[in-house]
Amino acid sequence: MALDSILGNNATFYLSLFCLLIALFVFNFTTRRRKNKPNLPPSPFKLPLIGNLHQLGTLPHRSFRNLSHKYGPLMLLHLGQTPTLVVSSADIAREIFTTHDVVFSNRPPATAAEIFFYGCKDVVFVRYGEEWRQKRKICALQLLSLKRVRSFQFIREEEVAELVSKIGEACLETENNNGCSVINLSHMLVGASVNILLRCLIGNKCNALRGSSNFDDLPRKVLTQFVAFSFGDFFPCLWWMDYVTGLIPKLKATSRELDAFFDEVIAQHKTIKHDHQSDRKEKDFIDILHHLQEEAMPEFELTQQDIRAMLVDMFVGGSDTSSTFLEWAMSELVRNPSIMRKAQEEVRRVVGDKSKVEDIDVKQMKYLECVVKETLRLHPPAPLLAPRETRSTVKIRGYDIPPKTSVYINAWAIQRDPEVWERAEEFVPERFENSEIDFKGQDFEFIPFGAGRRRCPGITFGVTSVEYVLANVLYWFDWKLPGSAQDIDMTENSGVNVNRKKPLHLQPVPVHSFGS
Template sequence: MKIKKLWERGSCPILIPTPYPYNHSWLLATMASIILFLLCLTLLLLVLFFFHKHRSNKNPPPPPGPRGLPIIGNLLQLNDSSTFHLQLWKLSKIYGPLFSLQLGLRPCVVVSSPKLAKEILKNHDLVFSGRPSFLGQQKLSYNGIEVIFSPYNEGWREIRKICIVHIFNSKRVSCFSSIRHYEVKQMIKKISRHVSSSTVTNLNELLISLSSTIICRIAFGRSYEDEGTEKSRFHELVNEVQAMFSAFFVSDYIPFMGWIDKLTGMHARLDRIFKEMDKFYQEVIDERLDESKKHRENKDEEVIVDVLLQLKKERSFSIDLTYDHIKAILMDILVAATDTSAATTVWAMTALIKNPRVMKKVQEEIRKLGDNNDFIGEDDIKKLPYLKAVIKETLRLHLPAPLLVSREANEDCIIDGYLIQAKTIVYVNAWAIQRDPEAWKDPEEFYPERFLESSIDFKGQDFELIPFGTGRRICPGLSMAVPTLELIIANLLSSFDWELPQGLEKEDIDFEMLPGITQHKKNHLCLFAKNHF
């Protein structure tokens, strides 16, 4: 617009806009200014981008690993839960003892060597003490208020303290020795009947029943083995719980597709099992509360649920111990202890029947000690170093849980030059670690003698042998599991000689596993027993 001055008498000058012809030079100048501004802005963004990239390049890279597909990542490459540890072991041969995976939208790393296990589980134990949240585990553990699946927090520390101090202390474990002895003697009577009738002994079924009975009597104060429909209900529930712990829920890995779990019925199945188990735990609690009204004077008659109910009554902890806490702890004991003891004993007998030299040697040691005794007690076992070596070798080669319970990084951490970000799931492949040729001579050979002159043990200090885990998350029930395991194996080998059914050779015995957190022998171990005495 062109400005024209108008003067009027007695008035002040004013500016009046008037039309002005279109000015190309002004338009070009304006466009040039805009372009210059955009160029400066682009240059600034490029500088910031390259500066950020330069800083990012200074950070360590993530561990190497197989490339995955968009959204689903590597899920399709790991589709067999029964051989999950083997698939991870094969990948470690390609990508190294520390490699990464993308399971849906969740980043993971896998550890496959003793050196790196020590780095993560000892040197950075606090960083990796978290637990990833999986739907089945959280639901059945009452949102993780117990020991195994709880996140690392003050509540977990208090519950773990309760378990270690009041349930798994040496005095309490000793108090339960009479239960263990009685039930093992009952097992010997059952096998003796098989001998008398020349009947084959299914060790899988026998040992699952035995372990279940021992744990139920120790935890609940009663057995569920000889109660008709009650037996069926109980064992079906335990099997269902095991299945849910290792079940695949889409929502665990791709949350926005969680509706698939509802369509497939997984949500409904999980809810049903939880309600059934909750009802079972409540019946146990009500039964023991009723028993307590009889004023038991003998403290040795107390079982685990009694101890927990008494602690709830005392209210001497920083957390308010509820019935849900008690139920969640009972779940840990029932599921973790029953299956692992049975599976380990079956694997031990499988390894021994395939290695007659070792079988003969361990039986000679046991029988030399028990010449004048038809039962090997827990005090006797302290004098059996080769038996202990056999059990260590079994736990090395055929540990019942090939993968330790998964952990989660609480914060970013650098391991072996690689960056592991917070919220990354960490799988420790104990099966691969315990067969590492750099840690073990002839790792595939069942050779218990390797432990006779070695101080290596499974108590969490030697990272070549970690069947019970290590660090803050080590299995608190170790002190109760080992005496049970030793007692069962010692008396199976002391009382009977074992033979394969006619037509079978030791080469026919396999080590195939069933899927699950605890991996049982897929094909049952069926043997003929002969009385030694």
């Protein structure tokens, strides 16, 4: 009896011990998994396979802002198989750009960028590293420096004078017919922006080529195709579907249009060499890049594909950004006649009775500068900036952000944040009077050109051009809407640069000083 009792008690003991060990193992395993599980940012409910793609509309910057109102300014989405971080707060943007900028300095892979920029050999989409540093250095010191921008002033003056002349001719034609001149100002602004940039890129040697093709619309076409849905971007294993849908054939056809133009331009520059160009004071971008190529820099070899990619980058990004800005600026001014009058009074007072607007005049137009800033605040040409990708795991506001996460900084939402901006949705240039806030990447509530290492290198070039164009159209003409201010359609069009969905048609009225 005693032996049976001991054996029975031991069996119960060992069974209890075994159960306890199992319970401890399960508890330890569960606790360890909890500790190792990353603390991810808030995220909306996602569907199988497509994730949160169904929650994006045709204007992602607006969709992202609406979602951020519910899930917060740091939000993780799953766009297909691509984890995507969306930032909608100036404070979080400041932390990213100042503390973790290197981690956020890569670009995510993009089908369109691979095709248009020869495997991402341009400045915008090249991966972060030594190649990017050298190309960024070329842009900053050789192509887009303040000295170089000033050297192109004669191009801006000639092309803007031609724009003013075309608008004036349209007024005279309708005046002779006792009509009311209403012009497609959007089309004219696109043409002027493309012409200015092309002449800076390729000089005066290829006007015949430019006239043989419709290059005015090509930059906008490229940027529209950039946001076309790509299976490869969201579902890498389904890359072949981009051939089935016809996306890749379309991208390659557009790329061939760019190639045909720039290949011939480059060939002409090589033929001419420096025989007749060495004494020319003003060098275009191709001259400069070829000179750098011939120098054979020891730290970096500049190939023909590098040159073409950088030219396409600046041609597409620069011209459409400028024309998009000018469209929105004129749209806001005609909607706000008192602001238009105030800007025109300043422009005409500074210029006086001179026969043309000079660059030195524009620098004195402080209210015009406020108009430019307010337009960039309400209508940043690229509202989501260029996407970024994390290079490693990083912690932001207590949340773990995994490597290879695509990142969108919603500059459009940040610049309309009512907690930062008073009357955030209204066009109020006066907010920048006596204000130190600028768009050069140090004030994170106002980042239309980005911030950090990968901010836009062409800020000076772009702003100088649009200020000069805007000053001229305000100096030479009064502007009227065909209808009332309430009738103007401010609907946005989808694309990398968000321009007007419908062209801006306005009636120009020459002032008394026109043509003097």
